[in-house]
Amino acid sequence: MANFKINVNGEQKELDVDPTTPMLWILRDHLNLVGTKYGCGIAQCGACTVHLGSTAVRSCQLPISSIGDQKITTIEGLSEEGDHPIQQAWLEHDVPQCGYCQAGQIMSASALLKKNPNPSDDQIDRAMNGNICRCGTYVRIKEAIKTAGKNSPVA
Amino acid sequence: MKIIKTKIGRRSFIKTSALASGGLVVGFSWLASCNMSKEEVENLPKEWFEINGFLKIADNGMVTIMSPNPEIGQNVKTSMPMLVAEELDVDWNDVIVEQAPLNIDIFTRQLAGGSQSIRQGWESLRMAGATARCMLLEATAQEWEVPIGELSTNEGKIIHAGSNRSMGYGEIASAAAKIEAPEEVVLKDPKDFKIIGTSRKNVDGKKIVTGKPLFGLDYKEKGMIYAMMVHPPAFGMKLKSIDASEVKEMPGIRDVFEIETYPEDFEKSWVDVNAFSKLAVITGDSTWEVMQAKKKLKVEWELSKHITEQQIILDKTPDLSSTGGLESTKIHKSLMEQIGSDRAKVVRKDGDPEKAFKNAARIVERSYSCPFLAHNTMEPMNFFANVSDNKALLVGPVQTPEYMEQSVSKRLGIPLENVDIQMTRMGGGFGRRLYGHFLVEAALISQKVGAPVKLVYTREDDMTQGTYRPAYYATYKAALDANNNLTGFHVIAGGIPESPLAANRFPAGALENYLAEEWTIDSHVSVGAFRAPRSNFIAGAEQSFLDELAEELGKDPIEFRLELLKKAQENPVGENNDYEADRYAGVLELVREKSNWVKNDSGAHRGVAAYFCHNSYVAQVLEMTMKNNQPVIEKVHCAIDCGIVVNPDAATNLAQGGIVDGVGHALYSELTLKEGVPDQTNFDKYRLIRHGEAPKSIEVYFVENKIDPTGLGEPPFPPIMGALANALYKATGERHYHQPYMTSKQILG
Structure with missing residues (x-):
């Protein structure tokens, strides 16, 4: 066990946990931020994607001891009112199954658009x-990313 | 217009009300406390009036509609309440949807499976809305002292044209709640629908995109501890002993023990499928700590004594005799190729197929196969259980709550009325969550430790414990005479452990001399329904064979199918053909038109397939190009006849998903075994289709008719495997007979 101070969604959090604990479980079990999902535990499915700084990372492979003072953003912190252009585009295209x-x-799409507001199909x-989307919503995800790109404030 | 008898009597109304203050409120206080947006809190009404078990109306006119069935991504949580709202005649914007509690006295068939939710809820849900509307009208007629016939409704308002009065539903809801439910109600004519047939967004959309706790894995209660299980590494093995000494000393670990999900004398029902009943269990304070302990736990396994038919066969196979019945994919394949047809039994025979084959000028014979598949729902199996004082509360993702309630009650010896199962949104189902052994496991663990427990499967647990799509094999033979006429047709199909054959489906009925045979081989590997069971293999095999046959006969593949369907329609062979040939032909004609099949100006290599299952008809054309010597799927055209479409955009989404799912599994996915041990344990080795491999665009076209709705979750999935194989042949010159079509190193796109 060790003491950690981390910044999640703009808030300072203090935890006394096993230093090897991945951020995925810190978020879900300790901070009650369950929007970040467990899918595979080996960085192969992307369900646990969060932002470390402005980069999309798989939180299942990110031990709390590696965070330091880098800022973590989760789906709960992507926007205050759930109105990030990506979230709006997801609703407009009714993406989820x-x-x-x-x-x-x-989280992967919003990190992409931050770097490249107008990505090509290949870049997407x-x-x-x-x-991975097991329901197969890939076609709509691509459409939503393009819509969000158009609606994003120019970076 | 249709008059139907209502099924909401006074008795079930009273029962519902009682429930509303019990199970219902408990379940939703959690969701409400977590999920309320600012705007929702501000608009909270002061009082709700329950009109019947399906809906409540608030003093401010808001309406809460219960969605009875489990939500696995098929969007019933939106489309089922739409049926209620249609007949109630309310503005959809005033509707809040809640997941209903399990109560089969009120809600019929609370099950997600077989693509039946909308089909079977079509009348009962509209009846619920129409009944409530009737009660609102009756209460208003009494209050205004006017004949009920002079009243009409419009989007949440009751109108008396004669006196130019109108009133919102909220104002009369308290009086309506006291009105006796009518004995029969009139349902709308489809031409008057205002909500059904219009696209409405997913009611949970905002919660999903903002990461609110919706899923089983997200559910927590105070004092809850985490549990994981360890199952045998191989099918055909069982738990012998546990050495917990080291693990019990690890931080955050509470206990290690053994449970037995279903003892040998337990009378299993169809939902109680499992491969391993004796499990090692670890409980602790957090998921990560339990996961760490799980890796360290020392467990001894032994061969299962259970002798199956499979072992008897295997014992004859020299290279397996030393392994005691631990099965390998290599052996499965050779068994299916060699033994299957020897044990086949005739299921259907029309005319004289033997003679047709004896006199044939040419015989075309092809064999097809597919492997086991793991369902791989993105949310692994999990369940919350709190068992104490002869009561059980279970919360989580399950497709068959009404059946699992009985299994839990029977296994734990708790009276059925004391078992409460609450449904959360599910991170995918695909048939996997029909089999709820994990509820029984969670309940046994909670009972043992005397605390609320969350049982969580790791991805590896989820992928390697069975309940797979069976492995199938089929051989098709066609007899052609000297004039290139199709004179005989023979299919022999089987699998481990079930046959995929649907002997009365097309092309049965279109062929004078037809023979269908099937066989099975038993196995230690547990299997279960997987999206469009059996059809998910046989459609692709049959549609690939018909494609090759059309080529042999020098015919256009769509024209060839339409000729057969014309024969089935005008002069059907046999009496038990279970499809309507004109609707079958209808989707083929629609997809031919929409894909511009005849003109063929896309420059793409194209494959076509059509299939009928779950009461719906689907035809698909897949367009492929070659880029850098790699096939790329440019576009899929999909025509569907599933009767009235309740929520067109969501239905399109579901069909698009089914197509991506079918393409992915046919191209890439397999679960293989070596001596009983799965080769794939996680997504590093188990390939699922990814973004860049999906079709670039998918167009979905619905046949417009007034037929009551039929299934949609499954029907678009099976035929695409055939359309894909047929397009691959056009693009590469190579026929694909065995799934997955791509080797492990090949990629598409």
């Missing part, structure tokens, strides 16, 4: 290939 993977998809595929 079961919905379980969508927080991870949204490359950025999103780590996020």
Whole structure:
């Protein structure tokens, strides 16, 4: 056990946990932020994607001891009112089916748009290939990313 | 217009009300406390009036509609309440949807499976809305002292044209709640629908995109501890002993013990499928700590003594005799190829197929196969259980709550009325969550430790414990005469452990000389329904064979199918053909038109397939191009006849998903075994389709008619595997007979 101070969604959190604990379980079990999902535990499905700084990372492979003072953003902190252009585009295209993977998809997509507000199909595929959707909503996800790109304030 | 008898009597109304203050409120206080947006809190009404078990109306006119069935992503949580709202005649914007409690006295068939939710809820849900509307009208007629016939409704308002008065439902709801339910009600004519047939967004959409706790894995209660299980590494093995000494000393670990899900004398029902009953269980304070202990736990396994037919067969196979019946995919394949047809039994025979084959000028014979598949729902199996004082509360994702209630009651010896199962949104089902052994496991663990427990499967647990799509194999033979006429047709199909054959489906009925045979081989590997069971293999096999046959006969593949369907329609062979040939032909004609099949100006390589299952008809054309010597799926055209479409955009989404799912599994996925041990344990080795491999666009077209709705969750899934194989042939010159079509290193796109 060790003491950690981390910044999650703009708030300072203090925890006394096993240093190897991945952020996925810190978020879900300790901080009650359950929007970040467990899917595989080996960074192959993307359901646990969060932002470390402004980069999309798989939180199941991110021990709390590696965070330091880098800021973590989860789906709960992506926007205050749930109105991030990506979230709005997801609703406009009515993307989700079961919905379980969508927080991870949204976190990967929003990190992509931050770097590249107008991605090509190939760029979307490359950025999103780590996020599995078992219901097969890929076609709509791509459409929603393009819509959100158009609606995003120019970076 | 249709008059139906209502099924909401005074008795069930009273019962509902009693429940509303009990199970219902408990379940939703959790959801409400977590999920309320600012806007929802501000608009909270002061009082709700329960009109019947399906709906409540608030003093401010808001309406809460209960969605009775489990939500697995098929969007019934939106589409089922739409049926209620249609007949109630309310503005959809005033509707709040809640997941109903399990109560089969009120809600019929609270099950997600077989693509039946809308089909079976079609009348009962509209009846519930119409009944409530009737009670609102009756209460208003009494209050205004006017004949009920002079009143009409419009989107949540009652109108008396004669006196130019109108009143919101909320104002009369308290009086309506006291009105006796009518004995019969009139349902709308489909031409008057205002909500059914219009696209409405997913009612949980905002919660999903903001990460609110909706899923079973998200459910928590105070004092809850975490539990995981360890199951045998191989099918055909069982738990012998546990050495917990090291693990019990690990931080955060509470206990290690053994449970037995279903003892040998337990009378299993169809939902009680499992491969491993004796399990090692670890409980602790957090998921991560339990996961760490799970890796360290020392467990001894032994061969299961259970002798199956499979073992008897295997014992004859020299290279397996030393392994005591631990099965391998390699052996499964050779068994299916060699033994299957020897044990086949005739299921259907029309005309004289033997003679047709004896006199044939040419015989075309092809064999097809597919592997076991794991369902791989993105949310692994999990369940919350709190068992104490002869009562059980279970919360989580399950497709068959009404059946699992009975299993839990029977296994734990708790009276049925004391078992309360609450449904959460499910992170996928695909048939996997029909089999709820994990509820029984969670309940046994909670009973043992005397605390609320969350049982969580790791991905590896989820993927390696069975309940797979069976492995199937089919051989098709066609007899052609000297004039290139199709004179005989023979299918022999089987699988481990069930046959995929649907002997009375097309092309049965279109062929004078037809023979269908099937066989099975038993196994230690547990299997279960997987999206469109059996159809999910046989459709692709049959549609690939018909494609090859059309080519042999020098015919256009759509024209060839339409000729057969014309024969089935005008002069059907046999009496038990279970499809309507004209609707079958209808989707083929629609997809031919929409894909511009005849003109063929897309420049793409195209494959077509059509299939009928779950009461619906689907035809698909898949367009493929070659880029850098790799096939790329440019577009899929999909025509569907599923009767009236309740929520068109959501229905389109579901069909698009089914197509991506079918393409992915046919191309990439398999669960293989070596000596009983699954080769794939997680998504590093088990390939699921990813973004860049999906079709670039998918167009869905619905046949417009006034037929009562039929299934949609499953029907678009099976035929795409055939359309894909047929397009791959056009694009690459290579026929694909065995799934997955791609080797482990190949990629598409």
